[in-house]
Amino acid sequence: EMFIPYYTGKVIDLLSSRYDHRAFLIAISYMFMTSMGSSISAGLRGGLFMFTMYSLNKRVRNQLFSNLVQQEIGFFEATRTGDITSRLSTDTALMSRSIAANVNIFLRSLVKTVGILFFMFSLSWQLTILMFFESPLTIVIQELYNKYHMKLVQDVQDSIAKSNQLAGEIVSGIRTVRSFATETEESELFEEKLQVTHQLKTKRDIVRAVYLVCHRHVQLAMQVIMLYYGQYLIHTRQMSSGKLVAFIMYQMNFGENVRTLVHMYSEMIHSVGAAEKVFEYLDRKSSVPTDGKLVVEQLKGDVKFRNVSFSYPTRPDVQALKNVSFELKCGEITALVGPSGGGKTTCVALLERFYQPQSGEILLDGKPIEEYEHKYYHNKLGLVGQEPVLFALSIEENICYGLPSCPRSSVVEAAQRANANAFIKRLENGYSTDVGEAGGQLSAGEKQRIAIARALIRQPQILMLDEATSSLDVESEHTIQQALSRDTRQTILVVAHRLKTVEKADKIIVINDGRVVEEGKHHQLMEQKGYYHRLLQKLSHNGEQDTAEF
Missing domain, CATH: 3.40.50.300 (P-loop containing nucleotide triphosphate hydrolases)
Known part of the structure; x- marks a missing residue:
């Protein structure tokens, strides 16, 4: 990819001087081969890193979830559900993207930056030194942008999470909302949350717009200076027109890569925090160990x-x-x-x-x-609580929960002992009836009888x-x-x-x-x-x- 501007300059020089058909074909051939090679390698690299990112994300989330379900109950009482789901979704995705995608982009941009500098020095050391005056300005603008923009992005995400949490609470507690006739008040409260999110998004977009304006002005100013000084070098025969075009193409790529390096570095630093949170849970050991080995053939039960x-x-x-x-x-x-x-x-x-x-x-x-x-x-052990938890499965699957193989006859027998068989048979789909989320399709008494059957079937x-x-x-x-x-x-x-x-x-x-x-x-x-x-x-x-x- 780095050879394309170089051979573009060669072609321009050939067309602007005495035409040499053989040299022109050679330059065009090199441009074609480098373009094809760049496209193929970029596609393979991108596909490989995307595959790596998704595989890593799946593996980390699976390991994190497996470790979380091994924790003691006290951990879940002391930790908010939102924090756990955030680790499982947002933080694992950010960590995986940092390792697979950000590192990929950072290394690619670093290699390209070094290669571009080599070509730029070979084309014109004077213009290369002049170009370095743009880099500090670009870095400063990018750093300021990253500082404010990343904070606003985080604030927007937090605001969206709060509004979603409020909506979830209102929907799950709709009976209480209806009984107190507070539908209007809850709608107004939700609107306030949305307004906060809207204001934060507006600030974020303003910061983005200011950044783009400043960056484009610096870029355009530097290109004008480059063209003016390049014209002087051509006039004094220190540089050809093709080399100037090649240099400007390299200079544009160089600025883009510098901005990418600064942005990726900030992204990777930001991802370190997410990785620390993920590994904090991955490395955590339950305070209630489950590493016992005793298994007896006949348990009395005292x-x-x-x-x-x-x-x-x-x-x-x-x-x-x-x-x-x-x-x-x-x-x-x-x-x-x-x-x-x-x-x-x-x-x-x-x-x-x-x-x-x-x-x-x-x-x-x-x-x-x-x-x-x-x-x-x-x-x-079999436990049935006052408020049993049923899963969004069929009645039969809820009764058989945790058992690898469970014949229908055993399910019916357990339901009969729990005095649940009669009401189950009255349902349209019988034991195949879906109980809904948290058993919402059943009454409290029916849920208790299903839970008793679930305990009894394990004997x-x-x-x-x-x-x-x-x-x-x-x-x-x-x-x-x-x-x-x-x-x-x-x-x-x-x-x-x-x-x-x-x-x-x-x-x-x-x-x-x-x-x-x-x-x-x-x-x-x-x-x-x-x-x-x-x-x-x-x-x-x-x-x-x-x-x-x-």
Whole structure:
């Protein structure tokens, strides 16, 4: 590509002097070969680097996502969802483009700049020295432009992200917006966000326009000076017309390459920040290790909390559990009861290994739970929460979630035990019905029954129900409890507020303020006349015991 201006000058000199057909054909042939070679190499280089960029982007995003899903739950509670998605999309793309595209352009421009300087010196050292007066001005203008423009580009992106976030919140909470009749206010707020974005884009475009005006004036002024001095060199026979044309072509390419070098350097420096953010997550290790290796053929399912104390990562100064000890026996239904915020759900979260306790240990069949192999351990546990999460899949795929092979007969059996088969069969597409985003096509009770079926189909040794029947009617709840009580090989832990749900449990553990205050059967706790008894007495006096909630 760098030879094209040189041979263009040769052709002009041949045409402006005594015509030599052979020399003309040779010059034209060289121009054709260099042009073809330049086009082919540019296409191959561009295609190779684009392929490299997309492959690198895919690989980095895959590795980043794989590492993110291995992090402990506390990481997701402390990190905003927008930051995580930004790392996965914007920062990985910027990093990949920097390595593949920016480095490619930077190296190409650097090589071309050195080659152009060589040709320019060979054509006219006087004009080359004169040209260097343009470079400092070009660099200064480009640096100022990069400084302000990049900041405005970032501000525009942040502004767009804020308006998108607001729109997402309004759409997801449209029921609340409608119930408070704030549609107009939300529309005005969204318009304000869009106006901020519009103002930032206007500033960005003004900066771009000023940059282009300044750059074109400097470029035109230098070309006028070059032409004037070049005419002098031709007049004094120090230079031919063809060489002057070749030099001006090189000078234009040189200015473009210098600007590209400055811009690419700024882009690469900017990309370093994105790369640091990506590698910060790539190198992060979970505070809840999942490197256990223990796999046993026969798991009984006895669980023991031994002097467990725990504080949430977002609230390290507040102890959620304080020296908690209790046991769950195989074949028994154990109920955790107590006031909201007492620590019941925290016990479930620790047993699921969402967090790591600060002191104490949790044993499964006498072995610390962190010693068990991660996938094996969680295949032995089944959890159904108060607000179960369903994915935008069919009902059958949601029930089979996480299982590599799952026959329809097993799905139907699990749905029957969860009292879900009847309503599923009434749907037009049955088990193939799409539940919608987050299960939005189903009611709260239907989602809970699907979640219970999803837990039961795995045939877990330990089944945890954290307010799992709170959205069900009494008849459905009774049916599910009967189905669960028939399996005497499971360890069942129930977290509930309804007294009717827990009074038939084999053991009731009362937790208040992060401590176990009482445990025993329903009649034993009533005879002790402690916290459990006082609460029931209070509810009984208010005439609420049949529907009472802790």
